[in-house]
Each structure stands twice: as C-alpha cells, then as structure tokens.
Amino acid sequence: MDIIKKYYENGYSLLPIKKNSKEPYIKWKQYQNKRAGFNDVLDWYIEYDNPNIAIITGDISNLTVIDVDNPSILPELIKEVPELNETTRVKTKRGYHFYFSGNGISSTNNLLNMGVELKSNGYVVAPPSTIDDFNYTFEVSLSEIQPLPNLIIEYLEKKEGHQTPNVEYKRRRVLRLPRYNGLGVPCIGQITERDLKLGERDNSLFILYNLLLQNRNTEDHSKKIVNLVNNSLTESLIEKEVNNIFKKAYNFKCSTIRKKLSFIDCSDCKYKFKGGKLGMKNIIVQNLGNLDKLNSSEQRILLFLGSYFEGEKPSLTALSNKVGMHFNTAKKAVASLEKKGIIK
Numbered sequence: 229m230d231i232i233k234k235y236y237e238n239g240y241s242l243l244p245i246k247k248n249s250k251e252p253y254i255k256w257k258q259y260q261n262k263r264a265g266f267n268d269v270l271d272w273y274i275e276y277d278n279p280n281i282a283i284i285t286g287d288i289s290n291l292t293v294i295d296v297d298n299p300s301i302l303p304e305l306i307k308e309v310p311e312l313n314e315t316t317r318v319k320t321k322r323g324y325h326f327y328f329s330g331n332g333i334s335s336t337n338n339l340l341n342m343g344v345e346l347k348s349n350g351y352v353v354a355p356p357s358t359i360d361d362f363n364y365t366f367e368v369s370l371s372e373i374q375p376l377p378n379l380i381i382e383y384l385e386k387k388e389g390h391q392t393p394n395v396e397y398k399r400r401r402v403l404r405l406p407r408y409n410g411l412g413v414p415c416i417g418q419i420t421e422r423d424l425k426l427g428e429r430d431n432s433l434f435i436l437y438n439l440l441l442q443n444r445n446t447e448d449h450s451k452k453i454v455n456l457v458n459n460s461l462t463e464s465l466i467e468k469e470v471n472n473i474f475k476k477a478y479n480f481k482c483s484t485i486r487k488k489l490s491f492i493d494c495s496d497c498k499y500k501f502k503g504g505k506l507g508m509k510n511i512i513v514q515n516l517g518n519l520d521k522l523n524s525s526e527q528r529i530l531l532f533l534g535s536y537f538e539g540e541k542p543s544l545t546a547l548s549n550k551v552g553m554h555f556n557t558a559k560k561a562v563a564s565l566e567k568k569g570i571i572k
Contacts, residue, residue: 229270229273231355231356232269232273232281233266234370235281235283235354236266236269238289238370239263239289239290239466239468239469240263240283240284240289240291241259241260241262241263241264241283241284241288241289242259242263242264242269242281242282242283242284243256243259243281243282243283243284243351244269244272244273244276244279244280244281244282245279245280245281245282245353245357246276246279246280247276247277247278247279247280247358248280248358248359248360249280249359250280250282250353250359252282252351253272253276253279256284256351259284259288260284260286260288260349261288262288263288280353280357280358280359281353281354281356281357282351282352282353282354282357283351283352283354284350284351285331285347285348285349285350285351285352286331286348286349286350287331289331290329290330290331290469291327291328291329291331292327292328292329292330292331292333292346292347292348292376293325293326293327293328293346293347293348293352294309294312294325294326294328294339294344294345294346294347295320295323295324295325295344295345295346295347295352296323296324296325296326296344297320297322297323297345298322298323298343299323299324301342301343301344302324304342305340305342305344308340308342308379309340309377309379309380311328311374311377312326314368314372314374315327315328315368315372315373315374316328316366316368316369316370316372316373316374317366317367317368318352318354318355318364318365318366318367319364319365319366319367320353320362320364321359321360321362321364324367325352325354327370327373328373328374328375328376328377328380328427329373329374329375329376329427329430330375330376330381330426330427330429330430331348331376331426333346333348333376333380333381333384333385333426334348334349334384335347335348335349335350336384339380339383340380340383346380346384374431375427375428375429375430375431376426376427377427378425378427378428378490380427381425381426381427403420403421403456403457403460404456405420405453405456405457406449406452406453408440408443408445408449408450408453409440409443409444409445410439410440410442410443410445413439413443414493414494415435415439415482415485415489415492415494416436416439416440416443418491418492418493419432419433419435419436419439419457419489419492420436420453420457422491423461423462424461426463428489428491429458429461429463429464429465430465430469430473431488431489432489433454433457433458433465433470433473434473434478435480435485435488435489436453436454436457437450437451437454437473437474438477438478438479438480439480439485440453440454441477442479442480447474451474454470454473454474455470458470479541481537481541481542482494511530511533511534511570511571512530512531512534512535513534515530515570518568518570522565523561523564525553525557525558525560525561526561526564526565528551528553528561529547529551529553529558529561529562529565530565530570532547532550532551533547533571536550537550544558544559544562547562
C-alpha cells in the first residue's frame, strides 16, 4: 500500500479498476471534482479484493499524462519534448505513460501532430496494476515528475485559438518583497518578476528557494520570499505544493538553471563568463591582481571556475576531470584558493 499512500500524498484523485481491465468498478466522474478519502481508497481494496488502480488526470490531481503506445515514435517525440527523458515514466503494456505536473489544458489524440495522446481530463491505469499478466511499473519515479513543458502548453493554446483558461486573463497581484541577499543576482530577479505560467511554477519556485539559500538567506526568510512570490501569481500553487518545495535543498548550477527555466536570460549577469565577455564580478576579474601569486595548478582551477563553470560550484571530481588534473592535486589547489579567500 506504500505506492497508494504516495499517490494520495501527492494529491492524486484515485479510482478502483476491475482486475485485468481498464474499466472502473464505480461511476468515476464525481472524482474529477472531489477526491475520495484515504480510508475510502483502503475500503476499495477490501471490497474489490485488491483491484487495479487508476489516477484521474486534470485539475483535481494537477496531472497531465502523455500516452505513447508506439515506442518507435519516441526518438522523434523526445527531440521535440526533451523533458520526456527526465520526468516520471511508467511502463505500460504497449508503451509508456509520461507524467507531468500541471493542467488547465485540453486533451488531444494528436499531440504535436504526431498521433500521440495527451490525457488531461480522464484517467490512466497506474502501478501496481496488472493487465494480461503485464505489471505496470515506474521506470522513473514519481519524485522526478517535471512541470508540463511550455512547448506543449503553447501548442495547445495555438491549436485551440485561445490561451489556457485562468493563466493569463487575470492580472497578477502587486508584489512587494522585503530586502534579501542576492538582490543583484539576475536569475533571482527574473523569477520574482515573472508571472509564472502553468508548468513553470514548481521548478521556478524550487530554484528560487535554493538560490536564496545559496545567497545566505535564512530558511525562514527564503520561505517568506517564495510564499510572497507564489501568492502574487495569477495562478498560485496550493499550500501543500509550496511546502513540497521546501522539503529538500539543492545547490543549483547556472547551466542547470538555464536548462530547467527556458525564460532565464544570462546575458547581463555580472557573475558569469558569457560569449567571451567577463562580467565585473566574475571570479577571474576579481582576482587579476592575484594571478601572479598563484601556482600553475591554482591558476588553472581559477580560470576554469571563471570560464567553463561560469561561477558555479562544481564537485572536485567534475573540476579535476575537466581541468585534466589529478584529483588530489585539484583538491590541494582548491583548498589553497579557499585559504586565500579566492574561493568562498
């Protein structure tokens, strides 16, 4: 029952399905608007003797599922939607289900004109269900679920000839933030100033929270900032979804942020080496006067930190591999740079 408990904790609306079938035991459309209680779900397992289980997609579960029955189309589809490689994936009898958080869009049987089904107002059979001796299983866990990609949202909006309901029609609330460390960091400002769209909110607020922590704000102050930003959005996350953002810390690299958030523009960042131009706060610029005081190993480490790694904090393994330096030599050089106050 652990997976059922996980579904419920994720806010999913569940449905009992007949054994060896995709047909519900009960009338299900009521559960598009109101979730069954956890005890009700447990009762189903007793009443129907360990039934298959389904998750209702749509607003009630904040879930959209891409159903690929023809795996041969995956290479082409992944070129268009690379997030498929990262998000939650379920192996089905005929292919795969790809889970994305977010909704507010219509279902389609021809996503991106590729004959792929997108389910946003129905249900999907979920693990640990079994049909014809085939067990539905997670190949990528629920914890890896990604926001609905902007490409898909924009495609469906264009196809329908209008914008997704409740995403842009309402005006964002006025946002006034208290002072915080990192006011001059461009990516923080770009997140706080944007009226985050459906499919952007979870990743953006998670990255914002961790950037605030990385810039030496306290946990409480970082949470306050994130809550203020979320509450200002046209469509804000519910309290449970925001609390999930605070469950773990992650040290984001610049390249990861750009990959996760397509709207981030790094061109004016003073901390980075971009397009051959060094910003004034780049680690190389700030230490030009110290270069002749460093040994060759320290100089190489510094140059890579200010160029290839663009002000990020790579692991010692990643750094030594990229610089082409023995691990222990790189470790010694980094320790020396830290002692001299060049690396914090």
